[in-house]
Amino acid sequence: MEIALLITGGVLFWIGLAMIRGQNDNSKKHVIILGEVVGLIQEQKQGSTLLYPLVKFIWRGEEKFLKSSIGSSYARHKIGQKTPVRVSEGEKLEAEIDMQAMKSMAWILLLLGLSLSVIFFVKFQLNLFNLGISAVIVSQIFFSNKIKFKNLADLKNKMQVMLNQQIHPNIFTKEELGQLKLLEPTAAKALMKKQAVVGRRVGIVLTCLGLTCGYFAFNWHQKRLTFLKIARATTGVVVRMEESHSHDSHTYYPIVQYQHPATTTPIEFRHSVGSSPPSFHVGEKVKILYDHDNPKEAMIDQGILNQFFPLLCIALSALAALLGLKMTTKQDKLSS
Numbered sequence: 001m002e003i004a005l006l007i008t009g010g011v012l013f014w015i016g017l018a019m020i021r022g023q024n025d026n027s028k029k030h031v032i033i034l035g036e037v038v039g040l041i042q043e044q045k046q047g048s049t050l051l052y053p054l055v056k057f058i059w060r061g062e063e064k065f066l067k068s069s070i071g072s073s074y075a076r077h078k079i080g081q082k083t084p085v086r087v088s089e090g091e092k093l094e095a096e097i098d099m100q101a102m103k104s105m106a107w108i109l110l111l112l113g114l115s116l117s118v119i120f121f122v123k124f125q126l127n128l129f130n131l132g133i134s135a136v137i138v139s140q141i142f143f144s145n146k147i148k149f150k151n152l153a154d155l156k157n158k159m160q161v162m163l164n165q166q167i168h169p170n171i172f173t174k175e176e177l178g179q180l181k182l183l184e185p186t187a188a189k190a191l192m193k194k195q196a197v198v199g200r201r202v203g204i205v206l207t208c209l210g211l212t213c214g215y216f217a218f219n220w221h222q223k224r225l226t227f228l229k230i231a232r233a234t235t236g237v238v239v240r241m242e243e244s245h246s247h248d249s250h251t252y253y254p255i256v257q258y259q260h261p262a263t264t265t266p267i268e269f270r271h272s273v274g275s276s277p278p279s280f281h282v283g284e285k286v287k288i289l290y291d292h293d294n295p296k297e298a299m300i301d302q303g304i305l306n307q308f309f310p311l312l313c314i315a316l317s318a319l320a321a322l323l324g325l326k327m328t329t330k331q332d333k334l335s336s
Contacts, residue, residue: 009116016110020103030088033057035097037077039182040191041067051191053077054182055097057085065172066095067180074195079188095171108319115312118305203327210321217313224310231289233301234258238284242270252278258288260295267295273309 035057043050050071057064066085077083087095172180183191236258244251251274257266267290273279280286280300289306290298299306 009113012109013113016106019106030086033085033087035085037081040188042181042183051075063174067170068097075192200328203324206324207321210317214317217317221310232292236286236288238280241278251276254280269298271300
């Protein structure tokens with residue numbers, strides 16, 4: 001159901017917003033120190049091997065070693081690479097690698113969440129019945145998870161512990177490095193070269209995929225713009241719903257009928273956007289746009305949202321191409 005779009009979009013939006021607020025949090029005084037990647041930490045988590053960069057920095061004349069909070073299946077930093085470290089001192093010393101990628105990820109999550117929410121409002125017609133269904137589903141999800149905890153305070157404490165374990169990095173002294181599973185320098189370099197080859201190939205494929213999808217999305221957008229320029233507006237009526245099956249889901253497309261001025265027989269067309277539950281009901285009057293020379297070329301007028309999906313595809317394609325290009329160039333630097 002489309003309510004999943006709203007829930008997922010809301011969660012992604014608030015995660016992205018929280019990350020942005022956390023990065024711009026001025027409640028803690030922090031300084032940026034230039035650190036150096038001195039090794040890679042290898043850990044097994046949920047059957048996967050993850051690599052964490054170990055960064056050395058100097059704090060108040062003493063060597064400190066920061067294990068990054070984010071691990072990956074491939075090396076993201078080159079040994080000997082200089083990287084900025086954000087350090088804040090409160091009840092305890094906290095530090096994190098000041099990565100631009102985290103800021104970009106926060107904005108991506110925020111915009112993706114916002115896009116999913118917009119899609120929900122496009123496809124899911126708001127009325128008392130649908131709002132009631134949404135409220136029941138959200139309440140069911142909330143209470144089914146709430147019963148796992150004694151109370152909300154317990155839930156908050158458990159989430160805080162999980163957050164500390166997953167997000168907060170660890171700071172070690174030189175004497176504590178023995179407890180870390182550091183890769184040998186030669187093994188780390190060999191692994192980075194091997195992964196660079198794979199990463200470069202993935203980056204090239206992702207770039208090509210993004211450019212190809214972007215080409216078709218751009219053509220779709222141009223076609224939609226051309227249609228909107230020549231389209232005429234009139235009123236149609238939803239005469240029936242066409243059901244489409246996909247695995248266990250059902251999608252309903254409105255079949256709209258309207259009277260073309262040059263014909264005596266009403267024209268029918270299927271709107272290109274379907275939903276579940278239906279966004280329109282039989283007998284509902286809707287504003288439509290149609291091509292006078294090609295009456296079957298028509299769509300329900302959704303205002304500024306008429307161009308939303310083509311533009312969304314262009315944006316996602318561009319993002320994929322940029323990420324692929326960045327992966328390719330980064331792997332070249334890491335393997336050098």
